[in-house]
Amino acid sequence: MSATVAPGQPRASAPDIELCGLVKSFSGPQGPIRAVRGVDVRIAAGETVALLGPNGAGKSTTIDMLLGLLSPDAGSVSVFGHPPSQAIARGAIGAMLQTGALIRDLSVRELVEMMASLYPAPLDVGEVLELAGLGDVAAQRTQKLSGGQTQRVRFAVALVSNPELLVLDEPTVAMDVEGRRDFWRTMRSFAARGKTVLFATHYLEEADAYADRAVLMAHGRIVADGPTNEIKAMVGLRTIRATLPDVDSGALAALPGVTGVERRGEAVVLSCSDSDAAIRALLAACPQARDIEIAAAGLEQAFLELTSEDPAGEAEAEAAAKLLGA
């Protein structure tokens, strides 16, 4: 199976991977949990896309539907023009799922060989072990590996299938800093062969550094989708915190670069799209401001800014609608 598409040059035809109107609910103790509420994503061959969102955003559920492990309540999935089951049957998808250990009583090499044997055009097992940094532990039994090594084996299993689409669900969670760097280097070199890569993460830095494009998810929906630098600008918000009593919140909200104001007793917290402009304007307007701190807002807060609807209010509205319907 040779690569036919150069990186960064998606085919002009229909999108190669298409998630269309995906909806999925699970039953929970307090009624249904709407994990995914209408997700549309199109990915062209050769793209590296980050699915970015806080925990509970619906990333894993979306990936499970992409892989055919879950069937959507509504919507459709198409992978290279086929339903997921067919794409999987011809070995077009390799995946590293979020949770997972390894089966025991095999050596690392044997386990990777075992999985390679299932695919029509696997990569060379020795080469993959080297790529994944497993050369030294190839002869070790899988039950004797550390958490980081286990993750590498799971990555090797996904790679050895030589897939056209590589799906990674929060792949670096159990890895140390060095392990992460090696991991992403390997992923990049694989993507450079013209492969399509979709990875889920809740780290903005990972999306920024390793993806061409980021799809932002929150509360089961896509809230933004674009080149990573744009997304970074959108969610790379900063906050300014200052002790500033007796100043009207409305006046502060009108300052340039400020998108939101929250008063906490004597202090105010300004959410800023442009903290440089905001701090200059703030000091000009209110020279008495003190204890000033400027900090990068967490991804969670950025998502709250982006998803202007209040999720709690929405849940109440849903509950009311259900009562009326019943």
Added chain:
Amino acid sequence: MNQLLYTRLELLRTVRNRRFFILSFGFPLIIYLLVAAPNRHVHDIDGTGLSAPLYFMIGWASYGTMNAMVACGARIAAERQAGWTRQLRISPLSPRAYFRTKVLTAYMMALISLLVLYVAGVCLGVSLSAGGWLGMTGLIIVGLIPFAALGITLGHLFTPDSIGPAMGGGVALLGLLGGTFFPLGQHGFLPELAQFLPSYWLVQASHVGVGGHGWAAKGWIVIAAWTLLLSALAVRAYRRDTGRV
């Protein structure tokens, strides 16, 4: 695709689990020796027409092989908990090939278990014709099919924590009611009930060993019915089992 390599590694993996390997053969062997050795001169036990060493050999071989077959469920439960079954589902391994590999490993363990008991039986004076050994073994192999399906079903329904009692209890109950551990006698409710259980027909395979008839039509029907029922349950359990465990 290289299914042979896949199957070979799956078999290798099963054999490498030493504790399981030794316990699953050692336990029936020891009990057999304890029960049959003192009775090795009994030529017709409870009117069955079978010598005690032969009767108990088949009884404990049935128990050992039933356990060995059903134990594939324990491996499945462990694989599910590791998330490995989900990994296999997103590979080109077809459900058919998945089941085939599981059944093959189950049979490998069962046949080793059977061989161990045969050797012990011969040591206690069991002496059959070549045709007797083969006919008996053939019937046992057929009679074990429903147990492979039972193991797969349990493996996809239970967690590693709970599958031990489910398997052990299930096999012990089937063994007890099927006459695996001691003859059920000729009359009454128990022998009647036993004929509807697959475990009963495993033990009945012993009659072929001494030149008797194979299973009555009823035996084939009972085994076929259990096979169909449990296979359907296994497929259903496998299909429903796509979530994270």
